[in-house]
Amino acid sequence: MENLIPVINRLQEVFLTVGAEVIHLPQIVVVGSQSSGKSSVLESMVGRDFLPRGSGVVTRRPLVLQLVNVPPPGERTLSENGIKTEEWGTFLHCKNQVFTDFDEIRQEIEKETERCTGANKGISAEPIHLKIFSPHVLSLTLVDLPGVTKVPVGDQPDDIEQQVREMILSYISNPNCLILSITAANTDMATSEALKLARDVDPEGRRTLAVVTKLDLMDAGTDAMDVLLGRVIPVKLGIIGVVNRSQHDINTQKSMAQAMQDEQSFLQRHYPSLASRSGSRFLARTLSRLLMHHIRDCLPELKTRVTVLTAQYQGLLGSCGQPVQDQSATMLQIVTKFATEYCSTIEGTARHIETSELCGGARMCYIFHETFGRTLESIDPLSGLTTLDVLTAIRNATGPRPALFIPEISFELLVKRQIKRLEEPSLRCVELVHEELQRIIQHCSSYSTQELLRFPKLHESIVEVVTGLLRKRLPITNEMVHNLVAIELAYINTKHPDFTDAALVSASVNSAQGETLQDSGRRWKSDRAAEEKTSEEKVKSSGSAYSSPTRSPAVNLLDTPVPVSRRLTAREQRDCEVIQRLIKSYFLIVRKSIQDSVPKTVMHFLVNHVKEHLQSELVGQLYKLPLLQELLTESPDTALQRREAASMLEALQKASHIISEIRETQLW
Incomplete structure (x- = not known):
């Protein structure tokens, strides 16, 4: 099952080439406030100083960190990698360059960050991809995100807090990611911003692992026993305490080996019952184990997702048609x-x-x-x-x-x-x-x-x-x-x-x-005779009243109005x-x-x-x-869509081939 993490790393590299997030790969996302000790935790896992340090927001772009365990130089063949040094690093944005000096790795991270975000302490969602090869690391893939901030400093935009929150949520909302929530022991766990964000997307804590840093900086007479035992904030994957190197240790270039030895001594003195389940080494082993089991659980869904997307992009590429030849x-x-x-x-x-x-x-x-x-x-x-x-x-x-x-x-x-x-x-x-x-x-x-x-x-x-x-x-x-x-x-x-x-x-x-028509005529004659008789009677009556006839005024028949309606x-x-x-x-x-x-x-x-x-x-x-x-x-949109579909289809086909190499016996 140890081979599952390298498989996910290969899949991650495949999909990074097309800049797509259609596949939610299992990974560990590191979340914490500014100065919570995120950088110290990551450096203790690697055993090297390689991350930028300073005041304010130092991590301003997501850092995808792949740790690859390799044999020591004496056990390594030239055909395996062609590198004789013990530890080295490579960046995706400069594939052909190998960094054997970890100070140069830090400088490259700073330079690449400023190239994208400028020098005004702004942030960018475009990730930096770093791969570190060492015989002293366990195979792991982690994503280090900018620390949660409250107040903008310098030339930072006024909504810097909202930008950081949205970036963190975009990563930890992925149901296939494990959340590594880091909180300093000298702060109130109940108000931890990292735990609040984790609880928003993982309310039951099924994929959250809490890390309590700076145990040695707690006030005298107090300890983190209740926190480490889960009595304050219950987290299903557990809570691990670690001791960070102080700034004095960093300035005096205290070695990682000595720092880890001092960490174990502190844990044995103050938390003897938890010493075997605390510390940076235990944290690295726990993360490696959790990630392997998580990958195993996600693998069936991952296979199905790749198969479905392959069919979809084949259809999309077909709809774009082939470039015109004739x-x-x-x-x-x-x-x-x-x-x-x-x-x-x-x-x-x-x-x-x-x-x-x-x-x-x-x-x-x-x-x-x-x-x-x-x-x-x-x-x-x-x-x-x-x-x-x-x-x-x-x-x-x-x-x-x-x-x-x-x-x-x-x-x-x-x-x-x-x-x-x-x-x-x-x-x-x-x-x-x-x-x-x-x-x-x-x-x-x-x-x-x-x-x-x-x-x-x-x-x-x-x-x-x-x-x-x-x-x-x-x-x-x-x-x-x-x-x-x-x-x-x-x-x-x-x-x-x-x-x-x-x-x-x-x-x-x-x-x-x-x-009949004759009946109608007889009726008309009868009506006419009755009318004439009535007229004669009126004339006689009129004649008895006046001794001489009276002439009526002349009537113009054309001026007589025609009745609008009649029977x-x-x-x-x-x-x-x-x-x-x-x-x-x-x-x-x-x-x-x-x-x-x-x-x-x-x-x-x-x-x-x-x-x-x-x-x-x-x-x-x-x-x-x-x-x-x-x-x-051709439409520019169609040409672009064809190129993107072809690239994605190629990536999905490579992913399908990589997943198919996993045998059932490797999962247990």
Whole structure:
């Protein structure tokens, strides 16, 4: 199981090359406040002074530290690494340089930090990757983060505290990381910022290991026994106490070996019952053991994650397409594919069937038979036509002489007025189908022809060509629909086999009224005689009152207002009802014809024409050698996406190969 940590280190190096964080690798993250002793703890694990020191925020970039245990120089072969020195270090940002002087490692960390953050004590999330090879270290991977700060110093930004917190949380929120929470013993553990942050993401403490530093600096008469035993802050992975080197020890260059010996002596004197479970050496062994077990537990999920991501990035790389080699062939392929997909969407045979809404031919069918059909059926044949309108038309058609029969011209005048109302919904039907044909362009671009996303200029040109073709066919289709209505208006076919015979309609109306024309005449004469008798009686009465007749003033008949409404005679009622029934009968015939003819006209003059000529129109306007280079200029986003997908896919394939090398027997 000791080989698991080097495996994770190899995986970490693989994914660092692509700068991605899609895989949460098991690692140990070191968290603590400023001056809590983080640097001293890390240096004690390495056994060397190599970290920058000073006041304020010293660690200003994450430091990914990989410790690699190697055999001593005498047991090492040249073929293993080619290095004869006992200990050395390498940085990812300068791979070909080997650092055998740990003072130079410190200087390189400082220089690389300032290169990215400047000299104003600001921080950066870009990590520094350091690998240290030594026979005196246990294989470990740790991430040292900037210390939690409260007050900005120097030129630090005002939100430096928030920046540090966000950086720490971005690391420790990874469920596959172990949190090494460092707190100084001479501070209140209950207010430890490191433990607070750890508790936010790991409330049960299942992946938190607490380290209490500076045990030798506690006030006289006090100790950290309750803290180390977990009575103050319970942590599942345990609490380990250590003794740091003092600044005097560092200034006098006290050796690490002597510092660890003094640490053990202090622990034996003050914490004899915990001495075997405390100190820097025990901390290193504990971290190595915890990390190995943690890697073992995370490995199945890690394998699954790599497999899933490999499939996803293979699909992403496929959608980006291959770089263009033959422009002519690529152009023909894209144009043909677009035209085919466009026509298939209309026919309902497209590969990508929309499930959330009607699209293409299905929507056109809905427009023809639901939207257009229901609109026509909702038009009342007699809507907007009053009885007075009908009566006026009949009178105007008779001229100066009273007509014995209903004039046919009045019927034609009124029925044409009603038929004209069918034109507007018919033209609206054309407009709706035209809009759907326009919408299919975007549908095909989004779902079927992903190549168009690679070439934005070609996409724009295809949209322009198809839109132009639709725009050219729209007035032609509208004109034909207009002609359909005009044809119906041009000749009122009263001999149509479905048209009701006028004589039958008249007879039906008479029968419904319950009287014949003669009965109506007799009744009119009787009413007239009664009126004349009443008039004579009024005249006689008037003559007895006056001895001589009086002449009434002259009356101009043209000035007499025509009554707006009056009670119609039986004949007028009959004539109006006959005309209304005939209008309704003929209107329904024409409406049925228009309802059938308009969809056919739209399909022939617009939809089918576009289907038949789309590809030839695209080829004719776009397949021109001077345009190929410009139209097939790839989108910068697509090119970048392809490179990133290819790099990530390569990293995932390497990771899969590394993980596959782990045998089941190595896990136990």
